[in-house]
Amino acid sequence: MATPPQGPAAQLPAGTRAPDFALSSAPGRTVSLADFRGRPVILAFYPADWSPVCGDQMALYNEVLPEFERYNAQLLGISVDGAWCHAAFARDRRLHFPLLADFEPKGAVARRYGVYREGDGFSERALFVVDGDGIVRWSYVSPVDVNPGADGILRALEAIAEAGAPA
Amino acid sequence: MSERGRMSKRAAAAALTLPVGERDHAQGPADAPVTLVEYGDYECPHCGHAYPILKQVRQRLGGSLRFVFRNFPLRESHPHAEHAAEAAEAAGAQGKFWEMHDRLFERQFALDDDYLIEYAGDLGLDAARVGRELAAGTYAPRVREDFRSGVTSGVNGTPTFFINGLRYDESWDVEPLVAALEQAATR
Numbered sequence: 001m002a003t004p005p006q007g008p009a010a011q012l013p014a015g016t017r018a019p020d021f022a023l024s025s026a027p028g029r030t031v032s033l034a035d036f037r038g039r040p041v042i043l044a045f046y047p048a049d050w051s052p053v054c055g056d057q058m059a060l061y062n063e064v065l066p067e068f069e070r071y072n073a074q075l076l077g078i079s080v081d082g083a084w085c086h087a088a089f090a091r092d093r094r095l096h097f098p099l100l101a102d103f104e105p106k107g108a109v110a111r112r113y114g115v116y117r118e119g120d121g122f123s124e125r126a127l128f129v130v131d132g133d134g135i136v137r138w139s140y141v142s143p144v145d146v147n148p149g150a151d152g153i154l155r156a157l158e159a160i161a162e163a164g165a166p167a
Numbered sequence: 168m169s170e171r172g173r174m175s176k177r178a179a180a181a182a183l184t185l186p187v188g189e190r191d192h193a194q195g196p197a198d199a200p201v202t203l204v205e206y207g208d209y210e211c212p213h214c215g216h217a218y219p220i221l222k223q224v225r226q227r228l229g230g231s232l233r234f235v236f237r238n239f240p241l242r243e244s245h246p247h248a249e250h251a252a253e254a255a256e257a258a259g260a261q262g263k264f265w266e267m268h269d270r271l272f273e274r275q276f277a278l279d280d281d282y283l284i285e286y287a288g289d290l291g292l293d294a295a296r297v298g299r300e301l302a303a304g305t306y307a308p309r310v311r312e313d314f315r316s317g318v319t320s321g322v323n324g325t326p327t328f329f330i331n332g333l334r335y336d337e338s339w340d341v342e343p344l345v346a347a348l349e350q351a352a353t354r
Contacts (some may be wrong), residue, residue: 056324059244064318094243149323151181 010114011126011139018043018130019112023100025084031076031098033134040073040137040149040160042153043090043128045115047144049081049089049099057125057147062095064150076100080107080122115141129156132164181321181334189237192264194225204235204329206317208340209252209271209353210245211325218272220341227345231297231352236268238313239325247278249310254283255343256306257297267289 012018018041022032046057061068061075063077063141070071077099082087102109102123110116110123117124127148129138138156151152187193187202205221225234238255240248251271258267261349270286271278280301288294300306317327320333328335328344330351337343 059241060323062243063241063314066316067318096243147323149181149321151321152319154319 001054004139011124011141012113012128012136013139014137016136018128018136019109020134021109021112023078023102023109024086025098025100027083033098033130035120036074038132038134040132040157041130042068042073042075042157043113043126043130044075044077045102045110045113045119045123045128046077046079047120047122047125048079049085053125053147055146058095058099059093059148060150061097062093064154067154068157073157074159078102078109078123080110094139105138119146125154129153129160131160181314181336183329183332184319185316186332187233191237192259192268193233193235195339196230197233199233200231201228201348202233202235202331203348204332206237206239206313206320206322206325206327206329208238208240208245208248208325209255210248210275211241212275213324214326215272215275217326217339218269220339220344223341224344224348226340227351228348229351232348237317238310239317239322239327240310240314241325249307250280250283250301251278252310252313253301253304253306254287254297256309257300258287258292260300260306261292261296262292263292295317 018033019025022030025031032041044061047157048073058077065075075097077097079099080102082103083101086101090099107116107123108120113126113128115126125142125144125148127140128136131137137160138151138152179291183204187204195207205217207217211253221234225232238252240252240267242249255267255271267286267290270290274282274286284294287297320329326339327341330347335347337347
């Protein structure tokens with residue numbers, strides 16, 4: 001995982017429309033961003049299944065799911081691993097949210113979100129919170145070996161809930 | 168752990184959202200110049216590793232340190248962590264939180280419910296009551312409250328430490344931790 005710095009990431013900023021995508025969530029099953037219109041979606045791009053920090057990050061989010069659900073938000077993990085690899089990883093870690101395979105063409109969705117690491121062949125550790133209208137409301141790129149936690153996500157979800165609440 | 172030093176970029180942003188107060192289990196004087204908060208999981212091997220280190224650190228700092236433990240059980244990774252946390256709270260309700268806390272870290276390899284109840288008996292507690300409270304989930308809301316406060320404070324794994332309310336992302340070996348606490352005490 002030790003990689004030379006590649007300059008500042010140019011992830012899609014808040015206020016941009018989140019590019020739609022359709023990715024495999026399990027062998028033979030596809031999930032698209034548009035499926036969740038009307039609900040906030042958390043996109044958690046991560047470099048790879050099985051690597052230690054990713055495991056910790058996904059394990060943490062697994063535990064925080066009840067907090068995300070309070071905002072009716074859907075969490076989607078995304079990496080360049082294939083669907084079978086995701087299936088094994090999710091089963092091993094008992095993950096209760098979909099892992100999407102940005103596998104073919106490799107990293108295409110990460111590229112559209114501005115978080116693909118060309119030299120490495122995997123994505124940044126990047127978070128996007130997309131509101132119910134499909135607009136990116138918050139994005140963050142963590143150092144690739146640092147678990148970014150969930151506090152930023154929860155603050156973004158709180159801000160969306162407050163903005164959407166009737167006056 | 169070797170990567171922890173690199174997390175300092177975010178340290179300024181990560182602060183305790185739930186201040187230390189009456190609800191907390193604390194060792195050391197309430198007016199100590201330094202408060203160290205640990206978010207931990209009784210089944211987490213890293214927390215088990217930190218346990219004797221923290222004992223040494225508390226010995227070194229003496230009365231200038233207040234130590235607080237909050238629960239952050241990773242239930243899917245550690246199937247016994249939730250009930251272990253609730254057992255410590257149940258012991259706390261009978262006045263022996265820290266005795267149970269120590270027992271759990273010292274017996275991290277044996278955290279089934281039967282053991283938790285046995286430990287309560289060993290500590291002279293009403294073990295049957297602890298058993299009933301575990302079955303009823305009496306302290307689950309309290310554990311969840313700890314967990315939620317950790318998530319919103321930027322806890323990203325266990326153990327995570329806060330020194331006087333700010334997340335501490337550097338090494339928690341004895342010497343660097345003592346140095347950081349002593350520095351905070353003089354600030």
